[in-house]
Amino acid sequence: MKKLICGILILSLLLSVMGLNVVAATEPVTIQFWHNYDAGAGQIDVLNQLIAQFKETNPSIKVNQVYLEWQALKNNVVAGATTGMLPDVLRGDIGFVPQFQALNVLVEMNTVFPDYVNAADAVLEAPNSTAKAGDHYYGIASNTNTKILYYNKNLISTVPATLDEMWAIAEKVSSKDVIGFCEAWMGGWNLCQYIWSYGGDILAPDYSTASGYINGSIAVAVIQRLADLFAVGAFSGPTIDPGALPDTDGMGTGKYAMTIDGPWKAKDLSTKYPDLQYGAVQMPAGPAGSIGVLGGEDFMMFKTSDAAHQDAAWKFIKFMTGKKAQIEMAKVGQMPVNKEALADKEVLKVMPLLSIFSNALQTCKARPVTPKWGDMEGVINTKATEAVLGQKSVQTAMDEAAAEINALLQ
Amino acid sequence: MVPHAFFRTKKYFRKKDNVRMLLLLVPGLVVMGMFTFYPIIKMFVMSFFDWKIGYNQVSPFIGIENYLTVFSDPIAGMALANTLFYAVVTVPMQIILGLLVALLINDIKKFSVSFRLLYYLPVITSWVVVALLFRYIFSNQGLLNYLLTDVFKWIPEHIGWLSTRWPAMTAMTLLGIWKGIGWNMVIFLAALQAVPKEYYEASSIDGASSIQKFFYITIPNIKGTILFCIVMLVIGAFNTYTPIAVITGGNPAHQTDVVLTWTYYQTFSSYRMGYAAAFSFIIAAIVAVIAIILFKVLRPERM
Numbered sequence: 225m226k227k228l229i230c231g232i233l234i235l236s237l238l239l240s241v242m243g244l245n246v247v248a249a250t251e252p253v254t255i256q257f258w259h260n261y262d263a264g265a266g267q268i269d270v271l272n273q274l275i276a277q278f279k280e281t282n283p284s285i286k287v288n289q290v291y292l293e294w295q296a297l298k299n300n301v302v303a304g305a306t307t308g309m310l311p312d313v314l315r316g317d318i319g320f321v322p323q324f325q326a327l328n329v330l331v332e333m334n335t336v337f338p339d340y341v342n343a344a345d346a347v348l349e350a351p352n353s354t355a356k357a358g359d360h361y362y363g364i365a366s367n368t369n370t371k372i373l374y375y376n377k378n379l380i381s382t383v384p385a386t387l388d389e390m391w392a393i394a395e396k397v398s399s400k401d402v403i404g405f406c407e408a409w410m411g412g413w414n415l416c417q418y419i420w421s422y423g424g425d426i427l428a429p430d431y432s433t434a435s436g437y438i439n440g441s442i443a444v445a446v447i448q449r450l451a452d453l454f455a456v457g458a459f460s461g462p463t464i465d466p467g468a469l470p471d472t473d474g475m476g477t478g479k480y481a482m483t484i485d486g487p488w489k490a491k492d493l494s495t496k497y498p499d500l501q502y503g504a505v506q507m508p509a510g511p512a513g514s515i516g517v518l519g520g521e522d523f524m525m526f527k528t529s530d531a532a533h534q535d536a537a538w539k540f541i542k543f544m545t546g547k548k549a550q551i552e553m554a555k556v557g558q559m560p561v562n563k564e565a566l567a568d569k570e571v572l573k574v575m576p577l578l579s580i581f582s583n584a585l586q587t588c589k590a591r592p593v594t595p596k597w598g599d600m601e602g603v604i605n606t607k608a609t610e611a612v613l614g615q616k617s618v619q620t621a622m623d624e625a626a627a628e629i630n631a632l633l634q
Numbered sequence: 635m636v637p638h639a640f641f642r643t644k645k646y647f648r649k650k651d652n653v654r655m656l657l658l659l660v661p662g663l664v665v666m667g668m669f670t671f672y673p674i675i676k677m678f679v680m681s682f683f684d685w686k687i688g689y690n691q692v693s694p695f696i697g698i699e700n701y702l703t704v705f706s707d708p709i710a711g712m713a714l715a716n717t718l719f720y721a722v723v724t725v726p727m728q729i730i731l732g733l734l735v736a737l738l739i740n741d742i743k744k745f746s747v748s749f750r751l752l753y754y755l756p757v758i759t760s761w762v763v764v765a766l767l768f769r770y771i772f773s774n775q776g777l778l779n780y781l782l783t784d785v786f787k788w789i790p791e792h793i794g795w796l797s798t799r800w801p802a803m804t805a806m807t808l809l810g811i812w813k814g815i816g817w818n819m820v821i822f823l824a825a826l827q828a829v830p831k832e833y834y835e836a837s838s839i840d841g842a843s844s845i846q847k848f849f850y851i852t853i854p855n856i857k858g859t860i861l862f863c864i865v866m867l868v869i870g871a872f873n874t875y876t877p878i879a880v881i882t883g884g885n886p887a888h889q890t891d892v893v894l895t896w897t898y899y900q901t902f903s904s905y906r907m908g909y910a911a912a913f914s915f916i917i918a919a920i921v922a923v924i925a926i927i928l929f930k931v932l933r934p935e936r937m
Contacts, residue, residue, distance in 0.1 A: 295902070298902075299902050302687055302902065302905060303687075305687050305688050305689045306687050306689075308689070326688065327687065327688035327689060327691070328688045328689045328690060328691055329688065329689045400791070462885070463883070463885045463886060464885075464886055465774070465794060465796075465797045465886065466796040466797065466802060466881070466882035466883065466885045466886060466890070467772065467773045467774040467776075467794045467795055467796035467797045467802075468773075468774055468797070469773070469774070469775060479775070527689065528689070598903065598904070599903075599904050602899075602903065602904070605887070606709075606887045606888055607887075609885075609886050609887035610887045613886060613887070615887075
């Protein structure tokens with residue numbers, strides 16, 4: 225009798241545990257998804273449609289999307305790192321990966337999910353390399369971009385093929401009412417492309433030092449060229465001169481003749497200044513080629529989520545990096561990373577500049593993947609601005625930059 | 635001594651009113667403690683650590699290193715100099731103009747309310763909106779340059795009002811002054827109305843001029859209000875953030891940053907929480923010293 229009772233108890237316990245598992249597997253999971261998709265471009269509408277489609281095939285997973293502006297997205301993760309209030313999925317700037325990884329909040333995706341390799345294979349390798357820190361992947365590419373040259377057709381008659389030509393044309397077309405060339409900022413995002421294209425670099429390849437790189441002869445010559453252009457009124461931008469027009473407005477009103485920017489600029493110009501006659505070509509080449517800066521966003525996951533939420537989040541990420549979702553997002557300006565989506569006819573139709581960007585993506589490079597890169601960009605911006613304004617000699621300013629960056633590398 | 639203190643406390647709590655009073659104070663004290671005293675103490679502690687904000691990360695104790703870093707940081711010095719410039723220009727100007735407007739409005743019989751409303755309007759408008767308006771006025775292609783070069787043709791080329799440090803700081807101080815006159819006017823109007831009319835009548839009989847009345851009757855009677863305004867405006871000047879963030883964003887190269895914009899940059903762009911905490915404490919100490927000096931110089935007890 226005792227044995228029977230024991231047997232019944234054990235059996236019922238087993239059944240209850242199994243039953244719990246069954247319940248757990250089908251129990252609805254709500255995942256929090258933070259992102260900075262652009263509502264103005266219609267991306268959030270598309271996102272909502274995609275979430276609805278995802279729910280059709282995954283009825284037990286509810287995706288709660290939360291829009292946060294770029295800085296707010298970063299600040300919320302910083303605050304959440306202390307409180308543990310973090311989302312299950314985040315789609316944010318590629319530069320966030322090393323920064324958040326340094327906060328010890330990101331999931332090592334290639335270790336946790338065995339099928340990460342397959343998902344990563346479906347996307348372009350270069351954009352996905354931005355999700356790598358050390359030997360592990362802490363994200364997967366969501367969308368990619370780089371920068372190309374936009375020029376005002378009424379002001380520029382000869383399209384420059386080299387950077388030297390571009391600077392010469394900038395100087396030539398400048399007058400009391402026109403500034404030949406504009407850069408929105410002076411950080412690495414804006415200067416790397418010139419330094420790389422002339423054959424220089426920001427840091428040593430092993431990230432051990434900045435000496436001899438950011439203050440090397442090539443970087444100094446590039447910044448000197450910009451300083452010379454600024455001195456004759458052929459170069460400006462809203463951070464070098466806070467009184468200057470923002471880059472889009474300056475291009476749109478014919479104040480700036482040329483600028484180098486990402487795919488969003490085409491949309492901004494067409495929307496805000498539909499009458500503007502502008503052209504776009506791959507960034508002119510330097511002696512080392514046309515080496516642009518790789519931009520874009522990655523999907524990331526957080527350690528604070530439990531296993532059920534992480535699994536649901538991973539399913540959602542795979543859906544968002546899949547061909548179908550990537551094509552839909554391409555229609556609202558997001559350049560796909562999914563290889564199949566990139567070759568899709570529909571995508572080629574909705575992104576007229578895609579071929580230019582695709583060529584540029586072949587030769588572009590990612591910025592250094594290091595947690596302190598944000599600080600380093602700040603240093604480069606400050607010192608390069610001082611040099612361009614003529615407050616310090618370029619060499620002195622960049623020597624100071626190298627010293628400050630070296631301190632950050634330690 | 636201890637038993638004596640104990641009995642005194644016991645006696646205190648025996649009084650029903652005292653208990654009731656304490657109970658009424660508790661919610662306020664709890665809120666103050668949680669949202670004012672605790673953050674201040676926590677921030678003071680943070681200023682001695684290389685404070686890590688990451689998940690489960692250890693913050694090493696580094697002593698006064700954050701303070702030393704602040705003292706050797708040229709941008710922190712520049713931000714402090716800009717803030718002091720903002721305070722030195724905006725505080726006296728707001729007080730002088732606010733008092734002037736209050737005196738004028740105090741003397742008029744008709745449209746007094748309309749004028750008060752007009753002068754007070756800038757105070758209730760949004761900082762962001764007016765800062766954006768000022769940016770459009772002072773930008774290279776802005777209204778001011780348009781008037782000077784294209785309409786009146788007084789200057790041949792546009793002036794970069796916001797392009798360099800001091801002109802940009804001047805433009806931002808103008809905004810601070812314009813926005814603050816109304817607040818000062820209201821405070822001074824209240825103070826002026828409290829000055830007994832008999833003093834003016836008596837001085838009129840003695841043959842005092844308007845200027846003499848102002849310096850010998852008005853000013854001594856509103857001295858306390860002036861001190862109050864100075865202290866509040868100095869604290870306000872050290873708290874200025876929005877106009878700088880909107881108009882120049884600290885550009886170019888942090889040359890127009892003030893203490894709060896620099897603290898924000900260090901906290902949320904560089905995650906240097908310890909540095910930002912130390913800088914905040916240094917600023918708090920400076921404001922406290924200024925307030926003490928003001929109280930000593932103006933001596934409110936003599937007012």
